[in-house]
Amino acid sequence: MANVAVIGAQWGDEGKGKIVDWLAERADMVVRFQGGHNAGHTLVVGENVYKLSLLPSGIVRGTPSVIGNGVVLDPWALKAEIERLGEQGVHASPETLRIADNCPLILPIHRDLDGLREDASGAGKIGTTRRGIGPAYEDKVGRRAIRVCDLAHLDDLGPQLDRLCAHHDALRAGYGEPPVDRERLLADLREIAEFVLPFAKPVWRDLNEARTGGKRILFEGAQGVLLDIDHGTYPFVTSSNTIAGAAAGGSGLGPSGVGFVLGIAKAYTTRVGSGPFPTELEDETGQRLGERGHEFGTVTGRKRRCGWFDSVLVRQSAAVGGITGIALTKIDVLDGFDEVKICVGYKLGDQTLDYYPTHAADQAKVVPVYETMEGWQESTAGARSWADLPAQAIKYIRRIEELIRCPVALVSTSPEREDTILVRDPFAD
Ligand code: GDP
Numbered sequence: 001m002a003n004v005a006v007i008g009a010q011w012g013d014e015g016k017g018k019i020v021d022w023l024a025e026r027a028d029m030v031v032r033f034q035g036g037h038n039a040g041h042t043l044v045v046g047e048n049v050y051k052l053s054l055l056p057s058g059i060v061r062g063t064p065s066v067i068g069n070g071v072v073l074d075p076w077a078l079k080a081e082i083e084r085l086g087e088q089g090v091h092a093s094p095e096t097l098r099i100a101d102n103c104p105l106i107l108p109i110h111r112d113l114d115g116l117r118e119d120a121s122g123a124g125k126i127g128t129t130r131r132g133i134g135p136a137y138e139d140k141v142g143r144r145a146i147r148v149c150d151l152a153h154l155d156d157l158g159p160q161l162d163r164l165c166a167h168h169d170a171l172r173a174g175y176g177e178p179p180v181d182r183e184r185l186l187a188d189l190r191e192i193a194e195f196v197l198p199f200a201k202p203v204w205r206d207l208n209e210a211r212t213g214g215k216r217i218l219f220e221g222a223q224g225v226l227l228d229i230d231h232g233t234y235p236f237v238t239s240s241n242t243i244a245g246a247a248a249g250g251s252g253l254g255p256s257g258v259g260f261v262l263g264i265a266k267a268y269t270t271r272v273g274s275g276p277f278p279t280e281l282e283d284e285t286g287q288r289l290g291e292r293g294h295e296f297g298t299v300t301g302r303k304r305r306c307g308w309f310d311s312v313l314v315r316q317s318a319a320v321g322g323i324t325g326i327a328l329t330k331i332d333v334l335d336g337f338d339e340v341k342i343c344v345g346y347k348l349g350d351q352t353l354d355y356y357p358t359h360a361a362d363q364a365k366v367v368p369v370y371e372t373m374e375g376w377q378e379s380t381a382g383a384r385s386w387a388d389l390p391a392q393a394i395k396y397i398r399r400i401e402e403l404i405r406c407p408v409a410l411v412s413t414s415p416e417r418e419d420t421i422l423v424r425d426p427f428a429d
Pocket residue numbers: 008012013014015016017018039040041042043044293294298329330331332333412413414415416
């Protein structure tokens with residue numbers, strides 16, 4: 001099986017974009033299967049920096065790219081992103097980009113609702129990206145969504161729109177908002193339909209054909225396992241399954257087509273938005289990690305919270321996410337620390353835990369148990385082979401492998417595409 005699924009093993013922003021771009025050189029197709037434009041994937045190629053939210057990262061190399069049915073698609077955000085990338089010389093055409101015609105749309109009313117709920121939640125705020133992701137998935141599951149294929153049948157949308165608006169009008173009234181302006185919504189959809197429809201296809205056919213033809217398919221996950229709707233730190237999660245299993249349902253290829261699952265993990269931990277974070281450092285060390293790692297959100301510009309590597313969480317992610325091997329990124333950010341710490345367990349009252357408890361109150365209460373290792377003063381930045389790494393950095397990586405019970409397949413040593421060490425080729429598995 002030559003296919004590879006890349007998923008985040010922490011709370012997102014692990015460097016998935018960089019690794020997908022690197023692997024895309026050898027892929028025949030890159031597929032997004034969940035999430036939406038809440039994602040922010042950064043690719044650095046020489047002097048050029050590309051920031052992708054909705055488009056699969058393969059598009060930068062010109063690798064045929066697919067947005068699968070598991071994604072929630074904001075058609076206006078799609079247009080803006082395609083135009084922005086066009087200015088950078090990256091062109092998405094119906095030949096290079098295909099969008100599943102059964103993909104549900106994010107509408108302006110979803111964005112409204114996301115913001116209204118966040119503003120009304122006080123301390124219970126999730127800290128969403130306010131892109132309308134949660135409300136759009138709710139409408140999909142509630143069988144009220146408007147999908148890409150509907151854009152070709154807008155004159156027949158009546159009953160569907162009745163169902164959608166009845167639901168949203170009731171919610172909006174509760175927030176003191178006027179009912180949905182149906183005429184305006186239809187007019188906006190008519191206008192954007194022209195742009196989106198040339199990309200729309202039953203992509204499951206292309207994927208199955210590619211698979212039968214022995215092509216290499218690279219799945220690009222968004223967010224991370226700890227933000228998964230089932231396995232993450234609920235309710236401080238996103239509204240989709242981010243685990244590798246979602247690649248099958250979110251693309252139309254089936255579970256046996258997923259292949260090697262490459263989990264991306266930073267050599268430390270970050271989180272953006274609310275929710276528990278056992279190893280968070282609200283001190284100078286945390287600040288140093290944030291500064292060295294440039295930890296600001298790609299999508300919202302929000303400062304990311306930083307802390308030490310948590311092996312309990314990544315071990316759990318590897319288990320529930322179906323991870324075969326890890327790509328450890330941003331090891332260079334730890335250069336120059338006298339000592340580095342790894343969380344190896346938790347204390348919850350007088351109990352010792354080797355897993356993350358399920359309830360949010362317990363998740364917030366656990367106290368990490370740390371193992372301290374000597375740091376390294378040499379630079380790992382830009383290293384492209386194992387031999388370029390200082391002995392202490394190798395020890396750190398080996399210890400992580402042991403603790404998370406999963407081999408390291410790749411190590412990333414800078415934002416730049418080529419600054420990557422290959423330990424075990426995911427495509428060769
Ligand atoms: P994604 O959402 O998982 O694709 O990750 P983001 O792009 O949101 O955030 C990762 C950030 O780290 C980006 O700015 C990358 O350019 C950068 N990055 C990726 N790998 C490395 C690395 O090995 N070292 C350093 N210093 N930065 C990296």
